[in-house]
Amino acid sequence: MEPTSESSMDDSIKDLTGLDAEVVSICRDLIRFDTSNFGGRPDAANERPAADYVMASLQEVGYDPVLHESAPGRANVIVRIEGEDRTLPALVVHGHLDVVPAEAADWSVDPFGAEVRDGMIWGRGAVDMKDMDAMILTNIRELARRGIKPRRDLIVAFFADEEAGGTYGAQWVVKNHPELFDGAEEAISEVGGFSTDIAGTRTYLIQTAEKGVAWTKLTAKGTAGHGSAINPDNAVTHLAAAVTRIGEQEWPRSYRHSTTALFEGVARISGTTFDPNDPEPQLEALGHTAKWVRSSLSGSVNPTVLNAGYKDNVIPSTAEARMDIRTLPGVHEETLDLIRDLAGEKVDVDYHHQLISLEAPSDTPLVHTMGDLLSQEDPGCEVLPYMLAAGTDNKAMYELGIRGYGFVPLRLPDDLDFTGLFHGVDERVPVSALLFGRRVLYRLLTEY
Ligand SMILES: [Zn+2]
CATH class of the missing domain: 3.40.630.10 (Zn peptidases)
Structure with a gap:
């Protein structure tokens, strides 16, 4: 070039x-x-x-x-x-x-x-x-x-x-x-610290929380054999069932203090009413930024990789899947316990790479200083906390x-x-x- x-x-x-x-x-x-x-x-x-x-x-x-x-x-x-x-x-x-x-x-x-x-x-x-x-x-x-x-x-x-x-x-x-x-x-x-437009008001979002991460390997073991045999202990079947159960699990919406403060702030700025059961008016007011904010309202699990078998007529003894799990602050362990339950007894769960979730207080001298400086450099702006869905x-x-x-x-x-x-x-x-x-x-x- x-x-x-x-x-x-x-x-x-x-x-x-x-x-x-x-x-x-x-x-x-x-x-x-x-x-x-x-x-x-x-x-x-x-x-x-x-x-x-x-x-x-x-x-x-x-x-x-x-x-x-x-x-x-x-x-x-x-x-x-x-x-x-x-x-x-x-x-x-x-x-x-x-x-x-x-x-x-x-x-x-x-x-x-x-x-x-x-x-x-x-x-x-x-x-x-x-x-x-x-x-x-x-x-x-x-x-x-x-x-x-x-x-x-x-x-x-x-x-x-x-x-x-x-x-x-x-x-x-x-x-x-x-x-x-x-x-x-x-x-x-x-x-964090970038501005986004909320109902005509430039609003800076300071990142005060992050979701946790667990990259996970599921391994199903079964009985290997000829593809023509009747085999109730098929590793691929065990794995597929576990992946489906986990992938279809609905993760409940849950607010942490950072997300509550954000939604209350957006409601105030946009002249809408915050109802925790229906955050759509505030998400709409957040425009492009709603893509990120939506993912901070619940945990998530995405199956990402599948691996099993090598030939049409051979039943493999193992099958493997990988998943990207993201957890809200405070519920990391209980989320992982639930996934282990959903995987069932035929499937081993290995949380091979974990990163903790974080939530820092937003009512501190440091955060106040950030807000004051932004208001001095950009008079009339608003400043709110938010949770990053990534890490x-x-x-x-x-x-x-x-x-x-x-x-x-x-x-x-x-x-x-x-x-x-x-x-x-x-x-x-x-x-x-x-x-x-x-x-x-x-x-x-x-x-x-
Ligand atoms: Zn980066």
Whole structure:
């Protein structure tokens, strides 16, 4: 592919100066590192070149960051910035350097070209989450250049492998170098802080909760034999029945305090009445964002892989299925117990990869500071909590007792289907949103 010539750029970044120019340039540089994570193996991604870039950016302004490789090429960068008041708990600010793969043929641009078109930076990672990585990096470089100390210690981390559950990233760092997070009680990271239009009011959603994950293998065992025999102990039949029972199970709608607060807030803003038995008016008011919010109202189970047999006339002795289970905070164990019951006695259930669900309080000084800063930078806006149906590296932080939030402040155009950009084709971030987020985050990092 031809390198992008500057003449194909639109004018939205031409006149930028100072930190505005810097955050755009760092974001584009990071997108150009292909850190695609194919998952499941130690060599499924190579974050090292991007991590080296982050190391150099930090060292250039006088920081002394550390780089830890969990496997060859799987690099994590961490730096602690000393605060004014060391009696305050430290704040962890973390991003991930890996991205999900991109099928270039489906895209209108080179997914790793970081082109600027229509006032947006296009490329894999533009919103997940090289935008935030660039905001963090630009802001802490500025602190060092100006000799400004934040109020409290900041522990800034750029992790590998978030897109495959953090085994070689946050989970590994937390397990092998927990001392790096000494004194931290709260963390901020991705998938929250973006704006969405609710009945004409720009509303920022701060992520205060995440669903849990259990990737699950079902194995049915039976009696192998000739396909012509009558066989009441057929592994494929046992497995199919279990998959059907689990797949057709209805998971009841259930509100956690984050979802209740969200729905009450949306009702107030949109002038509708919140009835927990009928959340449709509020979901309608949420527009594009309803896709995500709907999945935060109940658990879910999706059978994803089936494997059995090798020949038409041979009954196999085993059959295997895989499932992606997502649980609401507080009911992870009971959900897994129910699935084991539904699977029945002929089917073994192995929850081979589990990540906890999280719910952090939304009535805290940190969340209030986020809300105050957003209101000052975007007067008239509303700020509400929400639960992410997916997961982030905040799950790893929780292992150390650190409460995590999603806060990447982005002031977005009302008609942009932002949630559709995550892991999507033509992922892109508005330049104006990146500049807005950089400003808000700078204030949070210095004032909180
Ligand atoms: Zn992400």
